[in-house]
Structures are given as structure tokens and as C-alpha cells.
Amino acid sequence: MRVLLLVFALVWSLAQAFPRIGVHEGFTRLVFDLPGKEVAYTLSQEGGLLVLLFKGVDAEAKDQVVNSQEVASVQTVPEKGQVRVLVRLKAPVEVATHRYGDPERLVVDLSLKSPTPAPPAKPEAPPSAKAPKPPRPVVLLDPGHGGVDPGMVGYVVEKEAVLDVALRLKRLLEREGVEVRLTRDRDMHLSPDKREDLSRRAALADSSQVNLFISIHVNATPTRTAQGVEVFYFGRAQDPRVLAQVIRENGGGDLGQRLTREAQGVAERILTDIVAQANQRYSQRLAETLGRKLSQATGSPYRGSFPGDLFVLRYAKVPAVLVEIGFGDHPVEGRRLADPAYRDKVAQGLLAGVLTFLANGAFAR
Numbered sequence: 001m002r003v004l005l006l007v008f009a010l011v012w013s014l015a016q017a018f019p020r021i022g023v024h025e026g027f028t029r030l031v032f033d034l035p036g037k038e039v040a041y042t043l044s045q046e047g048g049l050l051v052l053l054f055k056g057v058d059a060e061a062k063d064q065v066v067n068s069q070e071v072a073s074v075q076t077v078p079e080k081g082q083v084r085v086l087v088r089l090k091a092p093v094e095v096a097t098h099r100y101g102d103p104e105r106l107v108v109d110l111s112l113k114s115p116t117p118a119p120p121a122k123p124e125a126p127p128s129a130k131a132p133k134p135p136r137p138v139v140l141l142d143p144g145h146g147g148v149d150p151g152m153v154g155y156v157v158e159k160e161a162v163l164d165v166a167l168r169l170k171r172l173l174e175r176e177g178v179e180v181r182l183t184r185d186r187d188m189h190l191s192p193d194k195r196e197d198l199s200r201r202a203a204l205a206d207s208s209q210v211n212l213f214i215s216i217h218v219n220a221t222p223t224r225t226a227q228g229v230e231v232f233y234f235g236r237a238q239d240p241r242v243l244a245q246v247i248r249e250n251g252g253g254d255l256g257q258r259l260t261r262e263a264q265g266v267a268e269r270i271l272t273d274i275v276a277q278a279n280q281r282y283s284q285r286l287a288e289t290l291g292r293k294l295s296q297a298t299g300s301p302y303r304g305s306f307p308g309d310l311f312v313l314r315y316a317k318v319p320a321v322l323v324e325i326g327f328g329d330h331p332v333e334g335r336r337l338a339d340p341a342y343r344d345k346v347a348q349g350l351l352a353g354v355l356t357f358l359a360n361g362a363f364a365r
């Protein structure tokens with residue numbers, strides 16, 4: 001009985017921790033359980049200290065030693081009407097925040113910043129011409145839609161534009177020694193049934209032979225006034241606009257809603273799956289890199305990278321993203337997307353993104 005009580009007390013105190021802390025390969029996760037949607041917080045970084053301030057929250061004073069790669073300790077300081085949380089960092093970190101509802105919580109992921117200029121020399125293993133050739137990275141490109149499913153139709157037809165960009169990107173990547181596979185190389189669907197079609201694309205990404213999965217799409221919006229580049233990685237969509245877009249890419253209408261709900265179930269389960277979480281971090285990094293490079297190459301504004309419950313990405317075990325190369329219904333950007341010279345720039349931008357991501361060691365697993 002006493003043991004049971006002790007276990008109960010331990011579980012209770014863990015549940016009470018603010019934040020709950022998880023140490024994972026490649027990142028440290030802080031989970032702040034919040035009393036409601038209305039709780040506001042601020043986050044600031046001062047040198048080696050990350051400071052979070054929560055208004056209208058009550059928490060016990062606590063000092064948690066973490067000793068992960070990223071974090072030394074986390075101190076929770078209750079103050080009048082607010083709680084201050086001081087995260088002592090061991091090195092410069094990238095901070096990614098996600099807000100989830102039901103139950104309400106804020107998830108903060110901290111990962112080390114991409115390698116700084118000069119990595120430590122390894123005198124015992126000087127680079128030599130005799131070093132074994134590293135394996136060729138393999139990238140799976142997925143031109144969205146196809147066949148019976150045209151995707152968005154505006155100044156371009158999505159299925160046609162994304163296939164053309166994928167073929168251009170394939171040629172560029174191959175020239176750089178990257179092996180490329182395609183989910184389709186002509187105007188075809190993988191199945192007339194959207195669920196089956198997306199599942200087959202996902203299954204190709206699941207193959208152990210592939211190191212990266214990039215699904216290529218063209219964006220659209222009811223107002224036809226948006227332009228720019230957006231990239232999605234798998235996770236719970238955080239705002240209604242993103243969710244609407246996710247539903248559209250999941251097939252639209254009732255079908256899109258159904259597949260989105262299915263994907264949401266997977267996204268929710270990922271929160272407890274350490275391997276999937278680590279992969280999500282890589283996917284997020286790939287999304288950021290692709291988005292920025294694509295924007296640089298085309299001059300199209302970078303609108304950001306977002307988590308989304310995308311059916312085609314839901315079981316990916318390698319870094320996987322869905323990139324929206326631009327808005328096909330915008331009077332300026334839509335016309336650009338129809339231009340072969342512009343599509344070349346899009347392919348060049350995606351190439352730069354992939355090469356940067358691979359060069360940062362993401363391929364070494």
C-alpha cells in the first residue's frame with residue numbers, strides 16, 4: 001500500500017511539473033499545461049537564458065536539473081499573478097513553439113543551432129582521397145495530384161505545373177549526384193480514390209531506400225490575393241487558415257475533412273513517440289530551409305513553415321515536407337508559375353534547399 005501511495009505521489013508530482021520536460025534525441029521538449037485558451041505568454045532569450053512569462057497561471061516553485069545537450073536546468077518562479085520560467089541553455093538553440101488545445105498546452109522544443117562554421121577537427125581521421133565514398137542520398141519527389149485530380153486550377157493547372165517543376169528539379173539534383181525517385185513522371189493518378197492515391201505516395205516515402213520526401217504543390221486561396229511560399233511538415237495544424245489549406249490538399253470537401261481527421265489522430269499520437277518527434281524536428285528544419293531558399297531564388301515572399309495534418313506525410317519516417325511553390329490563383333504569381341523560366345527558378349531554389357539541408361549533416365543517420 002505504501003509503495004502504491006509513493007508511486008501515486010510520484011506520478012502526481014510529475015503531472016504537476018510546470019513544465020514537464022522530455023529529453024529526446026536532437027531536442028529537449030518543455031510542455032506547459034495551461035488552465036485555458038486565454039493564457040498569454042511571452043518568450044525572450046537573453047544570452048544563455050530563455051525566459052517564459054505566463055500570465056494568470058499558478059505553479060509551484062521548482063528547480064529541475066535537466067542536463068540534456070541543450071538545457072542545463074529549468075527554474076519555475078511563481079510571482080504575483082504570473083509564473084516566470086527560466087531555462088538555462090548550454091548552447092545557442094533554435095526554439096520552436098506549438099500551442100495545442102484539449103487539453104490546453106504549450107510545447108516548446110529546443111534544438112541546437114545548425115553547425116557553427118568550423119566543426120572541431122578530428123586529427124585521428126584526416127580526410128583522404130581513400131576515404132570510402134559516402135552513399136548517395138536518395139530524394140523522393142512527389143508532384144501532387146495528377147490524372148483525374150487536377151488540383152487547383154487558376155492561371156495554371158496544379159497537376160501540370162508541379163510535374164514540370166519536379167522534372168526540372170530531378171535533372172538538377174541528379175547533376176549534383178543526388179538520386180531522385182518520382183511518385184509519378186507523367187499526368188497520372190496513383191489511384192482514382194484519393195485516400196488510396198495519397199496512401200500509395202506515402203508508402204513510397206516509407207521505403208527505407210529514401211532519405212527525403214518532398215511533395216510539391218501549388219497554393220490557392222478563396223480571396224485570390226495571397227502570394228508567396230509556404231512549406232508544411234507533419235503535425236497538428238495550429239490555425240484555421242492552415243487547417244483549411246490542409247483539408248484542401250487532403251482532397252477537399254467531406255473527403256478532405258475525413259482524411260484530415262484521420263491524420264489528426266496520427267499527429268496526436270506522435271506527441272508520445274520519440275522517434276517520430278525527432279523526425280518531425282528534421283522535417284521542420286527541411287521545411288524552413290526549402291522555404292527560405294525557394295523564396296530567395298524566386299523573389300516570392302516566404303510566408304513560413306507550418307505544422308499540418310497532411311495525410312500524405314502522416315507516417316513518414318524520413319524528413320518529409322509538402323511545399324507550396326506559390327499561389328496559382330494570384331494575378332501576378334499565378335502567371336509567373338506558368339512561365340518556364342520562372343519554373344526553372346523554382347527548381348533552382350528547391351535544389352539549393354535540398355543541398356543545404358543535406359550539407360548540414362541531416363543525411364547522416
Ligand SMILES: [Zn+2]
Nearest residue numbers: 144151217218
Ligand atoms: Zn495540391
